[in-house]
Amino acid sequence: MKKKRRFSGGRFTFLVLPDDGGPSVRFRASTLLLAAIPILILALAATASTLYLLQERSEWKMDRLHQQIALSSGSYKSEIAFKDASIRQLQKQMVEFAQQAEDVQSRLDQLDKLASAMQSFVGFDAPGGKTNAEDGVGGELFAATDNDYRQLIDGMDEKYASLDARIGELKEALTRTHTEVQKKKQQLRTTPTFWPTYSQRISSPFGVRIDPFTSNPAKHTGIDIAGSFGDPVFAAADGTVAETGFNSARGNYVLIRHKQGLSTKYMHLSSISVTAGDVLKQGDDIGLIGSTGRSTGPHLHFEVLEHDVPVDPKPYLNMAMKGMPTDVQVLEKRQD
Numbered sequence: 001m002k003k004k005r006r007f008s009g010g011r012f013t014f015l016v017l018p019d020d021g022g023p024s025v026r027f028r029a030s031t032l033l034l035a036a037i038p039i040l041i042l043a044l045a046a047t048a049s050t051l052y053l054l055q056e057r058s059e060w061k062m063d064r065l066h067q068q069i070a071l072s073s074g075s076y077k078s079e080i081a082f083k084d085a086s087i088r089q090l091q092k093q094m095v096e097f098a099q100q101a102e103d104v105q106s107r108l109d110q111l112d113k114l115a116s117a118m119q120s121f122v123g124f125d126a127p128g129g130k131t132n133a134e135d136g137v138g139g140e141l142f143a144a145t146d147n148d149y150r151q152l153i154d155g156m157d158e159k160y161a162s163l164d165a166r167i168g169e170l171k172e173a174l175t176r177t178h179t180e181v182q183k184k185k186q187q188l189r190t191t192p193t194f195w196p197t198y199s200q201r202i203s204s205p206f207g208v209r210i211d212p213f214t215s216n217p218a219k220h221t222g223i224d225i226a227g228s229f230g231d232p233v234f235a236a237a238d239g240t241v242a243e244t245g246f247n248s249a250r251g252n253y254v255l256i257r258h259k260q261g262l263s264t265k266y267m268h269l270s271s272i273s274v275t276a277g278d279v280l281k282q283g284d285d286i287g288l289i290g291s292t293g294r295s296t297g298p299h300l301h302f303e304v305l306e307h308d309v310p311v312d313p314k315p316y317l318n319m320a321m322k323g324m325p326t327d328v329q330v331l332e333k334r335q336d
């Protein structure tokens with residue numbers, strides 16, 4: 001291909017002659033157009049390089065964004081891991097709190113029972129204690145679900161509310177019991193309820209019996225408690241010594257006056273350690289067991305009198321702590 005150029009008044013004509021002798025092709029262009037071509041080329045090059053730079057920049061920005069996303073996703077991951085750990089810790093604590101509430105409830109049950117026992121001891125009834133507290137644990141392992149935890153929270157709310165109410169009730173019941181116990185204690189102290197010696201073996205009851213001397217029926221005005229020579233004899237209630245002395249029937253004897261027209265007599269003593277006018281506390285020593293007077297062996301003849309009329313002492317003695325041995329009563333008395 002040949003290119004021919006000729007000048008023609010500010011215009012150029014380009015002639016293209018094919019080598020194989022085919023028809024020629026002619027192009028005409030003004031000098032202005034020719035001058036514009038390099039400018040156009042330069043403009044194109046500038047546009048291309050600008051586009052290239054822009055693309056480079058946006059790629060760099062994308063890379064940066066990717067890096068930033070990777071960084072933040074890493075920090076989110078560690079934050080989520082930390083929160084997961086915190087949630088697990090809270091769930092564990094929640095379960096522990098629920099178990100503690102169970103423990104407190106079972107202790108309250110025991111306190112309830114104790115309060116009921118104390119209340120029936122002093123003579124008034126209270127609602128019976130509830131039971132729970134199961135021993136022994138085990139079973140299959142299942143992961144707790146969110147629903148389980150929600151139920152646990154709901155249950156805990158109820159449990160703590162009921163614990164609060166029960167503590168209030170128990171406090172009230174115990175305060176009432178304490179007052180009753182104090183009253184009962186005072187009442188027991190001023191009535192002849194204290195077993196008057198160590199031995200609790202009654203060798204002869206109150207009432208009509210065959211007299212050991214005459215072998216005929218006769219009224220026995222007290223109870224005989226078989227004991228050993230020298231065993232201590234105790235005042236059966238708070239009171240004042242009204243009389244002490246000796247006669248052939250009673251032997252060495254003591255008479256004590258108590259409140260509400262009550263008095264007690266102690267006979268056949270080997271020795272007496274009080275004198276008329278002494279003010280005594282329940283359980284104070286008044287003498288020793290002997291066999292003086294009308295007696296076949298060492299024993300204490302013990303009488304309870306209501307306005308000077310002898311009555312069976314057993315109901316009075318039974319008012320005291322049932323089944324509690326005398327030495328425990330003595331110990332309690334001495335700890336007061």
Ligand SMILES: [Zn+2]
Binds near residue numbers: 204
């Ligand atoms: Zn007797």
